[in-house]
Amino acid sequence: MASPWSQDEEDDAWDEMAAGTDRPTDGQGTPLPFVDPSVAAELSQDGPPAWMGTRWRDIEAEYQWDAWNTLRRWVDWFVGEYRLGTSVVPVCWFRHPDVTAELYAAMCMEYKVWEEQAPGLGPMMMWHPHVEMLQMRLRRMVDEAGCTKTGAHKEPEAYGARGAYQIDYDEADWLRWASTEREHEMVERPEKGVGYFRARIVDSDGGVVGTSNVVALGAAAQVQDVAAELVVASSTPSAPRLSVAVASGRDDLGVEWETSPDGEVWDAQDEGAKDDDGVRGRAARVVVNE
Known part of the structure; x- marks a missing residue:
């Protein structure tokens, strides 16, 4: 099937090239040898369109007509x-914006996997x-839209x-949530009993403009x-x-x-004593879990 990337060309330009009146150059003024129109058309399509790869919603107005027509040609091919x-x-x-976005993304991907024009796994x-x-x-999107059920577009x-x-x-509610600033602070638990904490909100002059709720923290469990x-x-x-596991909250314990x-x-x-055969005893490994 024909490539969806090919576009119609004006024959007049190719007639002039064939006559030698307006031959393409290498960019420095040197005329290039005659190039067959079909080959030159392919060379002129050497890269993707200027808008391709841009978010569909961000394509500039000057490119939108070309983008829509290119996407339509690709969809027809697809x-x-x-x-x-x-x-x-x-x-x-x-x-349907969701269907269009899906098809546009697919078009960009299909172009990308073939871009290098070399055998590969892409x-x-x-x-x-x-x-x-x-x-x-696409089936899910179309089913939710309901157009195929009625045979006509359904808003x-x-x-x-x-x-x-x-x-x-x-x-x-949005303004309050989006404008909320969050700060974090590490605090120490009290050694005994319960400690109470709160945060004061102050302005640039040091004035208190609000206080937080109160949080109570008890002493660490022992x-x-x-x-x-x-x-x-x-x-x-x-x-x-042998392995020994010691459960304790203390840090002053050892094992004998x-x-x-x-x-x-x-x-x-x-541990340094020798047995009857003169073999020095090995100490067991100690594992302490605090």
């Missing part, structure tokens, strides 16, 4: 190439997967004094009991390892290891 029905692209697509990995998702979004219904898709703001749990971290024959032959009589373990 519908024919992918065999899309009116449930996906209705005949009044240009009167068309397969980017364009074609998005074509399927694009159709799903959105408005309820109340505002137009369709216009938010009826509570302006006072772990009342000290608890320890010992587990076998590794039971390897040569060097078994004890051994017992019967679980009744306990002696402090000498």
Whole structure:
């Protein structure tokens, strides 16, 4: 199918070039060899239009007619190439801002994935997967618009004094929320009991113009009991390892290891002592959770 980017050219200009009366130059005044009109047309389309890639709503007035016609040519190609029905692209697509924005974004993407004109993964990995998702979004938009149900364009219904898709703001609530300034402060909890905090609002002269609500913070919770749990971290024959977890809110505690032959009589373990075979004992790893 023909490219949606091609545009009609004036034959008079090409007749003059063929006659040698107005041959294109290289930009420095040197005439270029004769260029076939079809090739020259392609060269003149070397880059995207000046407006392409701009937000649709930001396209300047001087480009809008060209933008609409370029988008229409592309939509005609897109519908024919992918065999899309009116449930996906209705005949009044240009009167629906959401559908137009979707199609314009798709046009920009389709141009981008083919822009380098070299074999690559862009068309397969980017364009074609998005074509399927694009159709799903368009179907939803068209279904919500309701045009295909009546066979004619249907304007959105408005309820109340505002137009369709216009938010009826509570302006006072919006102004209060949008103009709110927020500051943060780190405070210390009281060591005992409850501490109360509030913020005063002052003007540039130091005058108090308002106060905040009051917030109460109690003293930090403390772990009342000290608890320890010992587990076998590794039971390897040569060097078994024990791990102890100590639950406490204190920072002045340490761990001392004890051994017992019967679980009744306990002696402090000498980490530097040697056993009967002359092997120095290993200290168990200590894990303390505070």
